[in-house]
Amino acid sequence: MKPIIHELGARVRDALAAIGVDADPLLARSGDPKFGDYQSNAAMGLAKKLGRKPRDLAQAIVDAITVDDLCEPPTIAGPGFINFRLSPSFLAARLAAIPPAPEDGSDRLGLGSAENPDVVVVDLSSPNLAKEMHIGHLRSTVIGDCVARVLEFQGHTVHRENHVGDWGTQFGMLVAYLKRTEPEVVENPDTLEIGDLESFYVEAKALFDADEDFKTESRETVVALQSGDPVIRRIWKAFCDESLRHCHAIYDRLGVRLIDRGESFYNDLMDEVIIRLEKARDSGDHDYVRDSDGALCIFPGGFTTRDGDPLPLLVRKSDGGFNYATSDLATILHRVEQLKATRIIYVVGITQKQHFDMLFAAARKVGWVDQEMPLEHLAFGNVLASDGRPFKTREGGVVKLKDVLEQAVARARGVIEKDSDLSADQADNVAETVGLAAVKYFDLCHSLKSDYKFNLDHMLAMEGNTAPYMLYAYARIRSIQRKAKVDHVQLTADMQITIEHPAEIELATKLLQFAEVIETVGRDLYPNVLTDYLFELAKSFSRFYDKKIGVRVIDAPEDLRLSRLRICDLTARVLKTGLRLLGIETIERM
RNA sequence: GCGCCGGUAGCUCAGGUGGAUAGAGCAUCGGAUUUCUAAUCCGAAUGUCGCAGGUUCGAGUCCUGCCCGGCGCGCCA
Missing domain, CATH: 3.30.1360.70 (Arginyl tRNA synthetase N-terminal domain)
Structure with missing residues (x-):
């Protein structure tokens, strides 16, 4: 279809x-x-x-x-x-042709799979393991998960790559500090637990700045780490595992699944990057690859320094060390040659735009990526505080993502409190779903490139384009179905749908737009196109069901009753599927 | 200085490849209703789309110049 x-x-x-x-x-x-x-x-x-x-x-x-x-x-x-x-008859026939939802929750609403499926790599989240995840990691994680879900839904093969920072110079400091404060880690690396990574980092940094011996020790540790010292590597590994446990507690809560492939994973490939580039440099017919001030560089062209000189991508520093251009080029090699990617999407903040423009240009220039193959920097703006200033704690520190989620869930609990139908457990469950949904939906409903102001009141409002409104719209339809005492699974078999009332026409038309919305989102990767659509759909349903301008459903004449109940069911399915693609779980009652 | 992103209603924000009278939510005002969950529906009001030119049948959208805000511009990621 x-x-x-x-x-x-x-x-x-x-x-x-x-x-x-x-x-x-x-x-x-x-x-x-x-x-x-x-x-x-x-x-x-x-x-x-x-x-x-x-x-x-x-x-x-x-x-x-x-x-x-x-x-x-x-x-x-x-x-x-x-x-x-x-025409209403076409709308009716088209809706009637949508097959029943399978039991396993993989509802496709009759949509076909991509004819030429891509192998898509989505580079998302990618926190630095030195510290705890903070508000700045929200957007990449949520947006990346959303586009990955949409592309998967379309039938593409998707690799979600969590390119965590686990190999930078600060790890020398952290490992050296760990060695001092948790010496038993060397014996039993699996037992390491750091309750608060953030303060651990702060303590280590303080010592680093204050203690010359420790500073020296840290530097030696970096060298030892990167040259493969087994003892240091073991401590480093314990630290990374512990840090990843913090991250995955959040990913699990958000329902985000991804593959951790840190910078360290690309260690050997970075050597390979250098080997290939040196070969190009020495071959004589790749003058855009050359040494400059002792650093190995690619000059992709089209970029200039402050003084108007050609700006290179530095791939190996003059001291012989690697930087993020090195590891980013290594990821490209891995993704193209190992994962066989046909499309790569980097979900990274817009401040990195020039870096990715240069990286992509360089990768094409050296011929590692075909001209036609899409390399996309899905760039997004900052999350600001509700007053429009940078989002910081009262003390001026970073806002932990964990705390933000906790706060949203706590506020959601307040929103649903007045409903006495739910048991305490159910209420907790609803609050968890609504709170996380609110944060995600609010993020996804903004256009990517601009900054937005984080506002709990807005995102938890029951009115307007918010998660609570959408979740309520869904729960309300389920409530209608329960009240009608009709098995909506059986309802779909060989049953005619009648579309004649203006409210039915409007809703049916909206339902059938789902296919083209998904297509648009899969191509342009704009989640807010999907949220806008779902909001419009929910509003159309409100009119459909409205006493004044809509139609009767439960107490309509039998043939219309069944037809309308089926339209209700299709609406619920589109809402559920759409929200699922946003990474949002629905709840049957709230 | 160069480059990129943003500037749209009182507020928060949408506005694929240029399309018809620039939209939504909130807030404001007016109306409906003893509810198939009112967490609703209908209506009204509100705009120099940052400014000025240009391109054309047609510009919020494309081009040029300028103003304001943010970010980036050689060895941090």
């Missing part, structure tokens, strides 16, 4: 072909319902090219088109828009 917009587009293309024109049908969703559901904007542009009047050309297209199985007779409006309004 392909998106309706493409079906209509194909019909317009055929009509154009019939009158001897090969052109893009320029199909779009109508901005205003009074113009119908879809419109073709092709006539205006083509008319000029063909030396004809736009409206005449539009008329010729309409005369040549066959769409009576999909919509009402198309109309021509304004300068030459061709408007299409889907």
Whole structure:
């Protein structure tokens, strides 16, 4: 079942072909319902090219088109828009054709899988293991998980790569500090527990700054670590494991699954990066790879320094050490050559834009990545405090992600408190779901590139484009189904759907847009397109079910009752599926 | 200095490939309703889309210049 917009587009293309024109049908969703559901904007542009009047050309297209199985007779409006309004019988047939939801929760709503599936790498979250995850890691984790879910849903193979920072210079300091404070780690590395990584880091840093001996020790430890000293490596490993346990407590809570592949994993590949680049440098016909001030560099071109000189990507520092360009190039080698990736998406803050522009340009320049292969930096803005300033604790420290989630869940508990139907356990469960959903949804409903202001009142409001509203809309439909005492699984078998009331038409049309929304999100990777759609769907349902302008459901005549209950069920399924793709779990009652 | 991102209603924010009278939520005002969960629905009001030019049938969207805010610009990641 392909998106309706493409079906209509194909019909317009055929009509154009019939009158001897090969052109893009320029199909779009109508901005205003009074113009119908879809419109073709092709006539205006083509008319000029063909030396004809736009409206005449539009008329010729309409005369040549066959769409009576999909919509009402198309109309021509304004300068030459061709408007299409889907017919109720088509809407009904299309909805009726959606197969029942499978038991295992993998509902696809009748959507097909990608014809040419990609192998997609999504680089997400990627915290530094030295410290605890903080508010700055929220967006990458949540956005990355969302696009990974959408791409998986479309049938692509997705690798979620958690490129954690576990190999930087600060690990010398941390391991040296660990050796002092937790000497038994050397004997029993598995038993290491650090309750508060953040303060552990602060303590280590304080000692590093105050104690010359410790500073020296730290530096020696880095060298020992990176040259493979088994004792140091063991302590380092214990520290990383412990740190990852902190991270995964959060990932588990958020329902995010990913593969940890830290910088250390790429250690050997970084050597390989250097070997290949030195070879290119020495070959004589890759002048963009060369040494500069003692550092091995790639000059991708198009980037300049403050003084206007060509800006290189530094791949090996003049002291022989590696930096993040080295490990990022190593990830590209691994992803392209080992994982066989056909699309790579880096979900990283927008402050890194120039770095990724240079990295991608360099990787293409040296031929490690084909020109056509998509390398995408999915860049996002900062999370700010509600006053628009940087999000800090009262003391000016970083805000731990764990604390933010805890606070949201606590506030959610307050929101649902008045409902006495739920047991204490159920209430806890609902609060957990609602609180986490609120944080995720609020993040995902903003456009990526701009900063947004973190506001618990907003994200936990029952009104407006929020998680609680969406979850309530879903729970409400489930409540209707319970009250109607109809098995909504059995309901789907061989049963006709009737679409005639304006509220039914509106809701049915909205339901069938799900396919094209998913397609858009999979291509452009804008989660807020999905949240906006789900919000509109929920509003359409409210009108559908409204006493004044909607239809009766439970007490409607039997045939309409079953049809409408099925529409309710389809709405619930689209909401559940859409929210699932956002990484949000639904609840049956709240 | 160069580059990138943002500037849209009182507030928070949306506005695929240029499309019709620029939207939503909140807040404000007015109306419906003894509820198939009112956590609702209908209506009203509110805009120099940062400014100025340009491109064209048509510009919030594309181009040029400028203003404001944020970020980045050689060995930290």
